[in-house]
Amino acid sequence: MIEVTNFHPFVEDAVDMFGVAIRAQRSRVEQRHVGVVYRDNEEHVRFLHFAAHDDLRCGACDASYHWAEVGFERNNKMMLAALASVIATKRVGRPIPYGFEYQGGADAPIDPEGEWYEVLSMTCSTFVVALFATLGYPLIDVSTWPPRDSDRSWARSTLIDYLVTVYESQLDVDRIQELIPYYVRVRPEETAVAAKGVSASRPYAFPEVEGPSLVLVDQLVAHASMRT
């Protein structure tokens, strides 16, 4: 069982090397957002997260987020921090499509140089999964994730309310539309608890992640309510 009580409101000084940070959106608590926090080679703590279409950001994290150090041994956390730094340098400010094409599989769309291995749209959650997958870290076994009606509804509304306003091509819209009936979503809280969990248990199957992720959501919603 993954221990979710180790997620705490973000405090910069507590970051050792590499962690995962997540929050419930204050205006829409049903919407969560996840990214990674890391110490760069100058000991600065950075927050790398895929905020929106063509909007990968790297900056400061804040106490609206809960966070936890990832459950990897030290050499691997150094490696992940180094990769996050490379990705931040290479990809922040450059196009990166938001969408549902990369769904969390072992073949990552971004290579270790921060370049596209295959251009696939991602969510904030699958961007984090992709960071791990790029270096061969198996966070989750996405083949065990169930298709959920609520996730398809979320995908539809994201397409209608958001993606159609930012995609430049109708072909892109059509491509995402075709994916939705088969869409399997790895939710932000599921990515967060899988990253937090211990190495020996990875890759996590959905049943191992589901319970802890629901507990984490309760924590995040409560925290968001306190902020309002």
Next chain:
Amino acid sequence: MVATTWVDDVARARRLRLKSMGGETLAPASKISAVRNYIVGKTTSPLSSHSTEPSAGWENLVLVVHCEASPASLRWKAVLTATKDDAAWQAFPLLHSELLQLRQRSDFDAISSMLDSLARRGSTVHPMLLVAGLRLTYLYRSDVPRWEATRDEIAKKLSSRGLDPSEILIGLLK
């Protein structure tokens, strides 16, 4: 013949990378092997004149010898001598950059040689750099000769240092 740079200076030979371009290789196999092993560091003794002396057999040798600027070898030395955290942090971008350049040239043989060098020095090189060599090449591992054998060698070296390969190399081991 595509191009040939004669290896006549043993001090310079370490800065040269020899790459077979395929086709018929008519030079004596022993010479090719001696020069290649010296360049990739498998042997440390100076090349004998027998190994470097031109002969008729070299005329049809299809070889490209890349002469690298000396900073590359200095960068690589920084990687192989990094044993502490600070040095590993400084060496990581050098390793990353070197692998990137080689990959851009699709020089997977050279990448294989680099990983082999890391594995052979696996008893002293910082574990993060050992992990980095494997993980930075993971996505295109099928293109890198002997990637799995090198991974297994690094796993043995980590184990002999009291580190748990199944933990450090999670996701990379079968």
